[in-house]
Amino acid sequence: MAFIIKKKIGNGEYFYLNENKRIDGKVKTKTLAYLGKTRKEAEEKMKKILKSKIEINPELKNSEIKKMENSDSIKISIEDMAVFCKRKGFVFQSGEIYGGLAGFWDFGPVGVELKNNIKKEWWKYHVYQRGDIVGMDGSIITHPKVWKASGHVDSFSDVFVVCKKCKKASKIDRAELGKVKCDFCGGEFDEKTAKDFNLMFKVQVGENGESYLRPETAQLMFADFKLVQESSRMKLPFGIAQMGKAFRNEIAPRDFIFRNREIEQIEIEYFIKPNSDCIYEIPDEEILVYSAEMQEKGLNPEIMKIKDALKKGVIKKDWHAYWLAVQFRWFKSLGANPKNFRIRQHKKDELAHYSSDCWDLEYNFPFGWKELEGIADRKDYDLSQHEKFSGKDLKIFDEETKEKILPHVVCEPSTGVERLFLVFMFDAYHYDKKRENVILKLNPKLSPVKASIFPIVKKDEFEKVAKNIFKDLSSEWKINYDESGSIGRRYARNDEIGTPYCITVDDESIKNVNVTIRDRNTTNQIRVKISNLKDTMRKLINGEINFENAGKMVK
DSSP, X not given: OEEEEEEEETTXXXXXXXXXXXXXXXXXXXXXXXXXXXXHHHHHHHHHHHHHHHHHOTTSOXXXXXXXXXXXXXXXXXXXXXXXXXXXXXXXXTTGGGTOOTTXXXXXXHHHHHHHHHHHHHHIIIIITOSSEEEOOOOSBOOHHHHHHHXXXXXXXXXXXXXXXXXXXXXXXXXXXXXXXXXXXXXXXXXXXXXXXXXXXXXXXXXTEEEEEOSOSSHHHHHTHHHHHHHHTOOSXXXXXXXXXXXXXXXXXXXXXXXXXXXXXXXXEEEEOTXXXXXXXXXXXXXXXXXHHHHHTTOOOEEEXXXXXXXXXXXXXHHHHHHHHHHHHHHHHTTOOGGGEEEEXXXXXXXXXXXXXXXXXXXXXXXXXXXXXXXXXXXXXXXXXXXXXXXXXXXXXXXXXXXXXXXXXXXXXXXXXXXXXHHHHHHHEEEXXXXXXXXXXXXXXXXXXXXXXXXXXXXXXXXXXXXXXXXHHHTTSOEEEOOSSOHHHHHHXXXXXXXXXXXXXXXXXXXXXXEEEEETTTOOEEEEEGGGHHHHHHHHHTXXXXXXXXXXXXX
């Protein structure tokens, strides 16, 4: 599908018509045309181009054309997202005053709130709302034998290559050598420069000791498996969840916070009895499915229900179908656009030697379909390795069979907070023609600021009421107090950072002890008694009540 993107070059803004196409098994973004320097000019030119497309290809569906003509579907590039995030206080390059350091980013005042809210909602959904998953928080630096056992010391590497044309370094898979071209300029790679590059960061421990910054959070869930299982008295099937920093010395970090050297991972290791069936009902979710067979035959992905894909044998394991549906449902529950997601099966040459099947939940970023979350079948590989290298027994006693067993990891839902951050930012980003400003339509649960309090004018009687409301609501949520500029300007500032509700103290507030609440997405307003305000806000944020039913509509 074609879409408009905006690029900032120097001090100017330029609009282009881009299109994503699959070439040689990979999604490539192609620029179709330059559209001009203003959004209006770009939209008019796009319509002409689309009309000419219809004349050339009458089979092009009208519904697709309408989607492309819809200004709300305008996508910004990853570069523009980085500019927006910096300007509004979401993300800055780390050490920018010194020129920055590639692959490292700092989260600003609103960015850290959004990031924390994403982590909070993930933990609530995957740990608090289930009875079969417990959490842990492992050390960033641990015994170096952990990484020897896991295979990271010997084989956690990428192939380093340099482009003949632009001379930029990149990473590729060994099987891609001589087959793929440079992502930056399309040039050929110099095969003479190809070498294995280990991604582990070494650190000194004490005077003579040496270890590594962890490259993933998973391994301590295996090393501590028996301690966690015994202390929490968990029975199979059960999972261990963890979130925290991980470090990978990427050859070519790029695409803003998509590929970093310092990341924050979220992972679950889900343990089952070997070869046991899924005990849960598979959620009724429909998604774009891209099987290994479809990829090998050059076929397009198909929309199907995940449970139907299991019945047809496209998805081989019921546990995989279950976790793919559970993970997809979480994104949908927080307002992500389901049309931007698909599940892709790994081809045979992509599978690890211990894995019989693996699926990725992918998202359609402006730079193409990319992995968002991996759902891997690891069997007993990790626990076996740690038994072998430590000499310790990690088996647990099974009450049913009265035998000791070494559990299998049937699924390892694994993702990075930074990628989740980008998904919710891209799906929330909208430009409103009428308001002539950006609206970040984040789910209220994720919004960095839940509400902003406005005294309509700078007078003591209004400010006193507004500050009392600010103090009351701030005990539960992140709230802003804003008395600077016109009401319209204050609304726009909050729209751009995703604040779902703006609360105004006006003349009627003084007379009748009530306030207006303005909804970000619709600009509709309701009037609510101050005594009911906190409870009303709680219900609105949690999605327990529709905005129109939360108070008296203001005409």
